[in-house]
Amino acid sequence: MKKISFRSKTLFLALIPMIYLYGLVIYPFASVIYYSFFSYDIGGTPVFNGVGNYIQLFTDPQFYRTLGLTLSYSILAVGAEFLFGIGLAYLLVHISRGRSVATSILILPLVMTPAVAGIIWRIMFDAGFGHVNFYLSLIGIPGQKWLIRPTEAFISTVIVDVWQWTPFVTLVTFAGLTTLPVELVESAYIDGASEFRTFKDILLPRIRALLYIILFLRVIDTLKIFDTVYTMTGGGPGTATTYMSIFNYLNLMTFYHIGYGCTIAAFFIVLMNVVVTVLSKKAGAALFAA
Amino acid sequence: MVEIFLDNVTHIYGKEVKALDSTTLRVENGSLIALLGPSGCGKTTTMRIIAGLLRPTSGRVYFDNVDVTERSSQERNVAMVFQFIVIYDKTVFENIEFPLLVRKVPKEERIKRVKHAAELMGISNVLNQQARKLDPGTRQKVALARAFVRQPTVFLLDEPLTNVDPQTRLELRKIIKELQKDLHQTMIYVTHDQAEALTLSEKIAVMKDGKMIQYDTPEALYDKPKNTFVAWFIGNPGMQFFDVSLKQSDGAFLLDAGEFSVDVSNVSGQLVKYGNELKLGIRPENIQVSSQKKVGWFNTKCTMVERVGNMHLLTLGKGRLEIKAKIKETDVREGDTAWVQFPSEKVRVYSKAGELII
Numbered sequence: 037m038k039k040i041s042f043r044s045k046t047l048f049l050a051l052i053p054m055i056y057l058y059g060l061v062i063y064p065f066a067s068v069i070y071y072s073f074f075s076y077d078i079g080g081t082p083v084f085n086g087v088g089n090y091i092q093l094f095t096d097p098q099f100y101r102t103l104g105l106t107l108s109y110s111i112l113a114v115g116a117e118f119l120f121g122i123g124l125a126y127l128l129v130h131i132s133r134g135r136s137v138a139t140s141i142l143i144l145p146l147v148m149t150p151a152v153a154g155i156i157w158r159i160m161f162d163a164g165f166g167h168v169n170f171y172l173s174l175i176g177i178p179g180q181k182w183l184i185r186p187t188e189a190f191i192s193t194v195i196v197d198v199w200q201w202t203p204f205v206t207l208v209t210f211a212g213l214t215t216l217p218v219e220l221v222e223s224a225y226i227d228g229a230s231e232f233r234t235f236k237d238i239l240l241p242r243i244r245a246l247l248y249i250i251l252f253l254r255v256i257d258t259l260k261i262f263d264t265v266y267t268m269t270g271g272g273p274g275t276a277t278t279y280m281s282i283f284n285y286l287n288l289m290t291f292y293h294i295g296y297g298c299t300i301a302a303f304f305i306v307l308m309n310v311v312v313t314v315l316s317k318k319a320g321a322a323l324f325a326a
Numbered sequence: 327m328v329e330i331f332l333d334n335v336t337h338i339y340g341k342e343v344k345a346l347d348s349t350t351l352r353v354e355n356g357s358l359i360a361l362l363g364p365s366g367c368g369k370t371t372t373m374r375i376i377a378g379l380l381r382p383t384s385g386r387v388y389f390d391n392v393d394v395t396e397r398s399s400q401e402r403n404v405a406m407v408f409q410f411i412v413i414y415d416k417t418v419f420e421n422i423e424f425p426l427l428v429r430k431v432p433k434e435e436r437i438k439r440v441k442h443a444a445e446l447m448g449i450s451n452v453l454n455q456q457a458r459k460l461d462p463g464t465r466q467k468v469a470l471a472r473a474f475v476r477q478p479t480v481f482l483l484d485e486p487l488t489n490v491d492p493q494t495r496l497e498l499r500k501i502i503k504e505l506q507k508d509l510h511q512t513m514i515y516v517t518h519d520q521a522e523a524l525t526l527s528e529k530i531a532v533m534k535d536g537k538m539i540q541y542d543t544p545e546a547l548y549d550k551p552k553n554t555f556v557a558w559f560i561g562n563p564g565m566q567f568f569d570v571s572l573k574q575s576d577g578a579f580l581l582d583a584g585e586f587s588v589d590v591s592n593v594s595g596q597l598v599k600y601g602n603e604l605k606l607g608i609r610p611e612n613i614q615v616s617s618q619k620k621v622g623w624f625n626t627k628c629t630m631v632e633r634v635g636n637m638h639l640l641t642l643g644k645g646r647l648e649i650k651a652k653i654k655e656t657d658v659r660e661g662d663t664a665w666v667q668f669p670s671e672k673v674r675v676y677s678k679a680g681e682l683i684i
């Protein structure tokens with residue numbers, strides 16, 4: 037048998053990443069883009085529709101509502117996660133005992149499956165016998181119709197995201213802070229700065245590359261939010277918590293609009309790409325500047 | 327500006343590591359002293375205790391006779407520069423301004439003082455740049471300016487020039503010396519570089535294994551080192567020692583090293599009570615060497631000639647002994663016979679335990 041020559045062997049090896057890139061990464065995307073130009077419902081045959089689906093998308097009021105909801109959800113949840121997450125990291129740095137207990141408690145929401153978290157919170161938020169309303173009633177606040185009214189449902193989903201992901205911000209920020217040299221803290225202290233000022237003006241700027249990476253991950257994650265919300269509200273009441281992924285899913289799996297679903301997905305891919313590029317540029321700049 | 331007094335301070339890290347052992351040290355108001363000693367001898371620990379960053383295991387710290395042991399760094403109002411160059415993620419201007427900003431100094435005054443401090447350090451031209459992007463030498467200048475921009479009770483400089491390039495090191499040494507002269511500020515300067523300690527400070531505290539060994543002027547440390555450690559540590563190379571015994575012959579007293587002996591008749595009275603086993607110490611630069619035979623000198627064999635700066639370091643063999651001599655000009659070459667004399671006024675005698683006798 038003829039031995040494979042060195043040249044053909046390297047050629048063969050070079051094919052592997054090519055196959056990976058084109059076959060596994062690009063192909064599914066390409067199919068999504070392809071079908072986004074077809075009118076194609078389950079059971080029917082794909083019919084070329086030009087930019088018809090796109091016109092439908094950009095004239096669909098539900099699409100704009102979904103986009104607005106998703107962006108609001110992302111901004112509110114990530115904002116609160118940063119505020120509480122960094123605040124908790126500050127406390128974690130300054131407590132002298134019980135730090136390991138605190139971290140093991142903090143990690144609990146993180147390890148919970150999002151779908152399960154959604155179901156648990158659905159029970160907690162129940163307007164009738166829910167835990168949240170029970171505790172609110174103890175401090176004299178009347179029960180809220182959490183998952184029944186649109187605004188309350190929206191707020192509930194944000195609360196759950198904040199509940200699940202604040203510890204992530206805390207733990208990563210805390211880990212970043214522990215890598216800083218002790219002289220940095222001592223120098224700021226000797227210079228006369230308070231602990232809070234040192235934290236805000238000296239320590240946080242020093243880990244901003246890390247903070248950008250957390251921001252990047254959280255923004256992408258919240259824009260893609262699906263399982264927690266789907267199991268908790270199913271996107272409702274009405275369309276009050278129908279975020280991008282749920283909107284997409286409903287079109288594909290409930291209404292069986294494969295073509296239109298792919299159009300939504302294609303738009304989503306472009307949107308995410310823009311967000312990723314902008315944020316990773318910021319994070320990269322901070323990383324290389326450090 | 328304060329006088330600092332460490333009274334019998336001991337510090338133990340954890341349960342085991344005794345970093346400072348009953349240290350007592352008085353730093354006069356407005357003087358610049360150096361803490362000098364090998365790595366791990368407790369210099370940084372001493373500084374952190376004076377700064378108030380570390381509470382000593384036992385002993386007290388006084389600033390102008392006021393016990394400040396329980397007071398924080400901020401209450402003590404000290405300024406400190408670290409070996410690890412500390413820069414904040416801000417511009418050079420904002421870095422230097424920071425201590426004034428947190429003290430709520432009015433803006434006009436802040437600008438004036440920052441500019442002045444930057445001028446002293448020669449960094450006026452980089453005020454608007456991001457401090458972290460500068461080279462280490464300039465970064466340390468920023469850190470120094472940040473210390474000098476306010477009026478603290480004491481400046482604590484912990485090996486500030488160790489991580490800086492040689493050129494900047496010389497420059498900063500000069501600036502620090504001049505600043506101290508102008509400001510008459512109490513300053514403690516930690517270093518393990520004796521040249522730095524000798525050129526900068528009025529007094530040097532030599533430390534070893536957590537103990538203050540000798541606290542004296544540079545001249546006294548060089549001339550009358552209290553024990554063999556200080557004698558060996560100060561100097562380049564330091565003092566050399568020979569085991570000798572005191573012998574009497576023809577009414578003269580000799581320190582006999584076996585291979586050679588040195589006449590010490592003029593000081594013999596002090597030596598007798600220390601027993602027979604002594605150590606003779608002499609600095610390489612105090613030994614006289616000649617290629618010509620001289621009366622009263624002894625002969626050696628030159629085994630090596632090295633250049634050290636503008637001096638020659640000769641290694642001279644005498645039987646089983648080796649003698650190092652450092653001289654400016656010499657016509658002695660490797661392999662030659664060299665004639666040697668130890669001037670009696672330069673000879674130091676130490677007890678067997680290493681304590682200075684004469």
Ligand SMILES: Nc1ncnc2c1ncn2[C@@H]1O[C@H](COP(=O)(O)OP(=O)(O)OP(=O)(O)O)[C@@H](O)[C@H]1O
Nearest residue numbers: 339340343345364365366367368369370371372518
């Ligand atoms: N935080 C600490 N925990 C335990 N041991 C310590 C700690 N800091 C210092 N030591 C030990 O205490 C001793 C004195 O340390 P110190 O830092 O004061 O020495 P130094 O003279 O400043 O040395 P160097 O010249 O290396 O800076 C050393 O043996 C060191 O290992």
Ligand SMILES: [Mg+2]
Nearest residue numbers: 369370371485
């Ligand atoms: Mg040190």
